[in-house]
Amino acid sequence: xxxxxxxxxxxxxxxxxxxxxxxxxxxxxxxxxxxxxxxxxxxxxxxxxxxxxxxxxxxxxxxxxxxxxxxxxxxxxxxxxxxxxxxxxxxxxxxxxxxxxxxxxxxxxxxxxxxxxxxxxxxxxxxxxxxxxxxxxxxxxxxxxxxxxxxxxxxxxxxxxxxxxxxxxxxxxxxxxxxxxxxxxxxxxxxxxxxxxxxxxxxxxxxxxxxxxxxxxxxxxxxxxxxxxxxxxxxxxxxxxxxxxxxxxxxxxxxxxxxxxxxxxxxxxxxxxxxxxxxxxxxxxxxxxxxxxxxxxxxxxxxxxxxxxxxxxxxxx
Amino acid sequence: xxxxxxxxxxxxxxxxxxxxxxxxxxxxxxxxxxxxxxxxxxxxxxxxxxxxxxxxxxxxxxxxxxxxxxxxxxxxxxxxxxxxxxxxxxxxxxxxxxxxxxxxxxxxxxxxxxxxxxxxxxxxxxxxxxxxxxxxxxxxxxxxxxxxxxxxxxxxxxxxxxxxxxxxxxxxxxxxxxxxxxxxxxxxxxxxxxxxxxxxxxxxxxxxxxxxxxxxxxxxxxxxxxxxxxxxxxxxxxxxxxxxxxxxxxxxxxxxxxxxxxxxxxxxxxxxxxxxxxxxxxxxxxxxxxxxxxxxxxxxxxxxxxxxxxxxxxxxxxxxxxxxxxxxxxxxxxxxxxxxxxxxxxxxxxxxxxxxxxxxxxxxxxxxxxxxxxxxxxxxxxxxxxxxxxxxxxxxxxxxxxxxxxxxxxxxxxxxxxxxxxxxxxxxxxxxxxxxxxxxxxxxxxxxxxxxxxxxxxxxxxxxxxxxxxxxxxxxxxxxxxxxxxxxxxxxxxxxxxxxxxxxxxxxxxxxxxxxxxxxxxxxxxxxxxxxxxxxxxxxxxxxxxxxxxxxxxxxxxxxx
Numbered sequence: 052x053x054x055x056x057x058x059x060x061x062x063x064x065x066x067x068x069x070x071x072x073x074x075x076x077x078x079x080x081x082x083x084x085x086x087x088x089x090x091x092x093x094x095x096x097x098x099x100x101x102x103x104x105x106x107x108x109x110x111x112x113x114x115x116x117x118x119x120x121x122x123x124x125x126x127x128x129x130x131x132x133x134x135x136x137x138x139x140x141x142x143x144x145x146x147x148x149x150x151x152x153x154x155x156x157x158x159x160x161x162x163x164x165x166x167x168x169x170x171x172x173x174x175x176x177x178x179x180x181x182x183x184x185x186x187x188x189x190x191x192x193x194x195x196x197x198x199x200x201x202x203x204x205x206x207x208x209x210x211x212x213x214x215x216x217x218x219x220x221x222x223x224x225x226x227x228x229x230x231x232x233x234x235x236x237x238x239x240x241x242x243x244x245x246x247x248x249x250x251x252x253x254x255x256x257x258x259x260x261x262x263x264x265x266x267x268x269x270x271x272x273x274x275x276x277x278x279x280x281x282x283x284x285x286x287x288x289x290x291x292x293x294x295x296x297x298x299x300x301x302x303x304x305x306x307x308x309x310x311x312x313x314x315x316x317x318x319x320x321x322x323x324x325x326x327x328x329x330x331x332x333x334x335x336x337x338x339x340x341x342x343x344x345x346x347x348x349x350x351x352x353x354x355x356x357x358x359x360x361x362x363x364x365x366x367x368x
Numbered sequence: 369x370x371x372x373x374x375x376x377x378x379x380x381x382x383x384x385x386x387x388x389x390x391x392x393x394x395x396x397x398x399x400x401x402x403x404x405x406x407x408x409x410x411x412x413x414x415x416x417x418x419x420x421x422x423x424x425x426x427x428x429x430x431x432x433x434x435x436x437x438x439x440x441x442x443x444x445x446x447x448x449x450x451x452x453x454x455x456x457x458x459x460x461x462x463x464x465x466x467x468x469x470x471x472x473x474x475x476x477x478x479x480x481x482x483x484x485x486x487x488x489x490x491x492x493x494x495x496x497x498x499x500x501x502x503x504x505x506x507x508x509x510x511x512x513x514x515x516x517x518x519x520x521x522x523x524x525x526x527x528x529x530x531x532x533x534x535x536x537x538x539x540x541x542x543x544x545x546x547x548x549x550x551x552x553x554x555x556x557x558x559x560x561x562x563x564x565x566x567x568x569x570x571x572x573x574x575x576x577x578x579x580x581x582x583x584x585x586x587x588x589x590x591x592x593x594x595x596x597x598x599x600x601x602x603x604x605x606x607x608x609x610x611x612x613x614x615x616x617x618x619x620x621x622x623x624x625x626x627x628x629x630x631x632x633x634x635x636x637x638x639x640x641x642x643x644x645x646x647x648x649x650x651x652x653x654x655x656x657x658x659x660x661x662x663x664x665x666x667x668x669x670x671x672x673x674x675x676x677x678x679x680x681x682x683x684x685x686x687x688x689x690x691x692x693x694x695x696x697x698x699x700x701x702x703x704x705x706x707x708x709x710x711x712x713x714x715x716x717x718x719x720x721x722x723x724x725x726x727x728x729x730x731x732x733x734x735x736x737x738x739x740x741x742x743x744x745x746x747x748x749x750x751x752x753x754x755x756x757x758x759x760x761x762x763x764x765x766x767x768x769x770x771x772x773x774x775x776x777x778x779x780x781x782x783x784x785x786x787x788x789x790x791x792x793x794x795x796x797x798x799x800x801x802x803x804x805x806x807x808x809x810x811x812x813x814x815x816x817x818x819x820x821x822x823x824x825x826x827x828x829x830x831x832x833x834x835x836x837x838x839x840x841x842x843x844x845x846x847x848x849x850x851x852x853x854x855x856x857x858x859x860x861x862x863x864x865x866x867x868x869x870x871x872x873x874x875x876x877x878x879x880x881x882x883x884x885x886x887x888x889x890x891x892x893x894x895x896x897x898x899x900x901x902x903x904x905x906x907x908x909x910x911x912x913x914x915x916x917x918x919x920x921x922x923x924x925x926x927x928x929x
Binding site: 061062063064085088091092093095096097099100101102103104105106107108109110111125149150151153156160163164167168169170172176179180181182183184185186187190193194197198200201230233235236 | 403404406407408409411412460461464465466467469470471472473474475476477478479494495497500501504508509511512542543571572573605607608681684685688796798841842843844845846847848849850851
């Protein structure tokens with residue numbers, strides 16, 4: 052017997068959620084989704100969840116299983132149940148619950164709409180009687196991202212989304228990458244500008260979204276998009292890329308994070324108004340004796356640090 | 369009341385292709401779908417989409433059409449088939465121009481792979497996620513044209529007023545309200561009916577919705593006895609392993625390690641058409657050469673690199689379900705319910721017999737697949753007939769003024785649902801679903817005979833009557849009531865299953881996917897006709913054979929592979 056401990060809530064009727072434990076007689080290798088189906092069919096018809104393909108391609112059944120979000124159809128019960136055979140099931144975090152395990156998905160879809168998620172070719176379709184030629188290598192980059200099934204697992208796992216819902220989130224950034232890297236698309240710069248506006252640089256690189264049921268690993272696509280904004284030099288007046296480059300520069304030069312330089316570099320040396328805004332903070336820090344030194348001397352053996360940088364640096368362009 | 373010029377029921381490939389066609393032509397069009405479009409089961413299509421691009425070998429739409437006619441065991445309507453194959457290359461280029469991510473040849477053109485029953489490699493693909501990439505491309509076009517999607521609205525009934533279609537009634541799953549959607553043209557694109565059977569490659573959502581709705585509105589359902597059993601589905605959960613595996617060179621082996629297909633199809637072997645391969649597998653299993661009720665799909669000789677590049681999804685699906693890695697060991701597989709060749713009867717333009725009502729994709733049958741569909745032709749049908757039905761709907765609405773909203777249909781639907789919701793006892797839908805699944809899997813499977821089919825017909829009629837009298841919905845909530853939705857789906861599925869069993873019992877011949885052990889030969893003299901099933905309340909459907917097969921170029925011949 053498997054015990055499903057399920058979050059229960061009806062937004063139209065309930066003030067607060069409660070939990071029900073439902074026992075089902077299924078083999079332990081059954082997926083969590085099929086166990087839920089069995090519970091719904093044989094015990095309680097009111098248990099609500101989304102599902103469609105049951106083969107990890109439609110992205111419907113993302114839910115929180117023992118505290119970790121994933122696809123219920125790809126999670127066998129015996130990999131998640133405790134000694135008593137219990138599995139705790141909750142709706143995805145970072146979403147508003149609607150009914151039991153069903154959540155309001157609209158904010159997630161809105162992140163895609165903002166991307167203008169459709170090909171905007173540089174040339175006219177009519178110029179091509181046949182397919183546009185694209186090399187297998189250029190296509191391969193897109194195919195890997197095309198495996199994304201928009202299940203929102205990464206969005207639910209993202210701690211940045213949980214504190215700032217304006218953040219585009221990993222899935223949408225990976226989808227932006229799909230167009231940014233498409234050689235047929237003509238709006239690369241505009242797309243980079245848009246994703247930058249949608250707080251690309253808020254990503255904290257915590258790797259939570261690397262837990263992707265389809266191995267798309269949006270985290271590395273976020274890194275790729277950040278790199279593209281720097282390599283293309285389209286967003287160089289924005290704080291995100293300037294911050295990243297200044298961190299890079301000061302650590303490489305001194306072996307340490309030069310905080311004064313970082314503030315100036317991020318805000319801009321000639322952005323007098325921006326710099327003035329930091330004065331009160333500087334004064335408060337000085338009053339507490341926390342003002343960082345204006346200049347930092349390189350640490351001993353800084354050459355070793357620089358060697359690490361040089362071996363990691365990808366040639367630009 | 370919601371109002372649009374054109375309303376499309378279903379957000380899979382056929383539905384979205386229809387909506388995009390209408391939107392490109394400036395129509396006021398909306399999609400009504402029981403789920404978000406990208407959740408549609410079209411996304412589970414793996415292997416590819418056929419078009420005579422001739423990128424790998426010389427090929428023509430006529431060759432494609434002949435292969436399709438032969439694949440259909442000469443039951444397909446040849447005008448509809450020629451229209452599809454002629455349009456195929458244009459539709460592929462249309463998709464590519466809109467960003468579809470097809471796999472490429474070294475020179476940058478679209479790659480093509482061999483598929484069953486095809487004379488040359490004409491299946492365009494994207495690794496083994498072809499359905500998914502096309503689904504995303506079309507969804508992107510919905511975003512581009514800002515097409516209104518009534519997401520998580522379950523369509524319950526078709527409105528017919530003054531003899532013409534006037535929209536639908538739909539159940540808003542988010543607040544439990546039934547709403548009238550008024551439209552001059554309605555296009556059904558609701559997909560398959562796999563859940564008639566216990567083991568199917570289809571997902572939970574493939575429940576014959578549009579088919580059941582049209583049937584109840586007096587539109588005939590055609591050729592439902594032709595059910596495709598896919599040769600390679602997993603024993604554990606019925607999940608599909610693409611024909612692309614065999615297209616890329618995989619073997620089918622029996623318990624003796626023999627590549628048995630050449631006994632049944634001396635020329636094509638594993639790449640014979642699906643009906644032939646499924647029967648061969650089942651014969652091997654019945655004659656005791658199976659491995660625990662399965663045969664084996666062997667990919668090992670393809671090598672790790674090719675498997676990971678071209679077939680990564682099926683490798684993972686097999687690994688998840690069986691614990692076996694196709695790189696290192698053969699995967700046990702067996703035939704599983706996959707596709708209904710039959711569906712809502714349409715003509716070559718996607719029109720049904722009710723003006724203003726169209727159907728496209730798996731739920732529809734202009735008859736391009738006849739008695740057996742070739743792999744790679746289903747995605748093609750969704751795209752070609754999705755756009756075709758929308759084009760004709762656009763022409764049709766030009767000549768139509770206002771159409772009368774059907775308050776009486778709305779009222780009848782409210783009463784129907786309230787009857788189920790107000791009951792506190794009886795039987796729940798899953799019980800009837802399970803009985804139907806058992807009947808279909810036992811008596812209406814690959815090999816059929818009179819006695820078994822009669823049992824199926826009788827049992828299904830009993831299930832129909834019991835359902836109508838006793839069914840009730842346990843969940844009374846107005847928020848996302850999937851118990852109610854499942855009950856409506858089961859209601860439609862029972863209708864679809866009755867069409868399958870009655871059609872199969874009446875058709876006294878073997879053709880394509882219909883294999884009668886008591887009538888093992890194809891009978892062109894008497895049965896080169898389509899089966900039309902008309903609904904009768906609480907009874908078996910009335911069958912009619914007035915629609916003859918359209919033959920343009922190819923007279924029926926003996927069919928061997």
